[in-house]
Amino acid sequence: MYLTIPQLTSALAVRDLTDPAQGPHAMQELLDGVISRLTQLWDIPATTHRTTGLVATADNYDRLGYAPDDVTRDQRYSRHASPTVMLRSHTSAGIPAVLDSLAPVADPYDRLHVLPGLVYRRDAVDRTHVGTPHQVDLWRLKARGLLGEDDLHRMADAVVDSVLPGAHWRAVPATHSYTSHGMQIDVQTPAGWLELAECGLVRAKVLRSSGLDPRRWCGLALGMGLDRALMLRKGIGDIRLLRSPDPRVSSQLLDLQPWRPVSLMPAVRRDLSVLCGPDMDEETLGDAARDTLGADADVLESLVIRARTPVEQLPAPAVVRLNAQPGQVNLLVRLTLQALDRTLTDTEANALRDRVYLALHEGPVLELTG
Structure with missing residues (x-):
């Protein structure tokens, strides 16, 4: 590592x-x-x-x-x-x-x-x-x-x-x-x-x-x-704003005057089902997601594990479909995507979702949005 x-x-x-x-x-x-x-x-x-x-x-x-x-x-x-x-x-x-x-x-x-x-x-x-x-x-x-x-x-x-x-x-x-x-x-x-x-x-x-x-x-x-x-x-609620190039934001980050809210673009959510090792958590998944997104990482507002299921507890059809291996866990991960300067299209959101999925998923069967 x-x-x-x-x-x-x-x-x-x-x-x-x-x-x-x-x-x-x-x-x-x-x-x-x-x-x-x-x-x-x-x-x-x-x-x-x-x-x-x-x-x-x-x-x-x-x-x-x-x-x-x-x-x-x-x-x-x-x-x-x-x-x-x-x-x-x-x-x-x-x-x-x-x-x-x-x-x-x-x-x-x-x-x-x-x-x-x-x-x-x-x-x-x-x-x-x-x-x-x-x-x-x-x-x-x-x-x-x-x-x-x-x-x-x-x-x-x-x-x-x-x-x-x-x-x-x-x-x-x-x-x-x-x-x-x-x-x-x-x-x-x-x-x-x-x-x-x-x-x-x-x-x-x-x-x-x-x-x-x-x-x-x-x-x-x-x-x-x-x-x-x-x-x-x-009084700022989103840490990403500290580095935002948006003039409405950056002009307010030159002094300590109270924050004047600006209208943010709508958020888009995408859920992933990934196989990974049992020691993966939100910190390690978050780091992998940031790394794979690179310059686009600021679009990722949050990554949350919504469910964690050991492979041994998955239904048999799911194990076969995913070709899951003993010792792995199946994580349901929710991504919240929100650009600070524009509205994401469905195509952009799906492409970002797939990039994160490929970085996190450790199984041989891929479920991409296409």
Whole structure:
């Protein structure tokens, strides 16, 4: 399941909406506001680190304390280029290099390190998920001083108030491999409580792995998904709109003013019946669908498994018709297709349906729309 060269090239070509060098976007204003709030709160400088999405697997996992058998390492959910190199699954993969750079520091030190950018995942397809979301890691690293849970709560409060001024939030205990006293930050929205970020105190073992003495060094770590943060701030309901070239949409993504709805084109639904391995789920199917659609992937609004039936439970005529094999499962998958800039014709929808079907179906008998 290693990435091919075309897949790797395509992934690295995706525009990073946090990077001013790639054009202006409201996400940059949102991030700048968070950085300014934290540096003013603590009266410290900030350094922003921008690195390629291609990282050492050890930096993405091992040096951040992930266990060898952690499910997040599974190639079904992360995107590996080789046994030792991968597309980062979180912006925290840049932290080991930041910590390494601090080893020679002998003087008192206190700085905010900002690591924004794209991360790469095999994810479900719906209005709130995408295979290349944006994240930011915000790490306050300090030498010759103490940082504790009160500092962490003040950090969380400042981030929430910057992203969603006046919003109510709550802290839910959470466990992370590279922090202690971890918590998930949920914000109250009209749709209920939603996760905005996660944070914690930097673990001593992570500091030690870069040669930093935890008796001298300490830190606060916070990670936040910027797509969701921007969607909540502006009131946007479909993540695909963040990249839409439609002038009615793109003109609204240059600032943080509330979203003014535009009329979207009607959605088209197509159902598929596919045979596949028993470990396939909406994340792996969604990634395969995005990959096969390529430039047309933004037309796929959602992919949902509506039913899952082991071959052994299928009626005998169906097993014969499909030439199904023991151990396979039959999935009923619903595709929702919706172009943001035009109405899809039945012919276009059927052609997209067939492309996805061929990518997902693992049986010898094909049921194409023709």
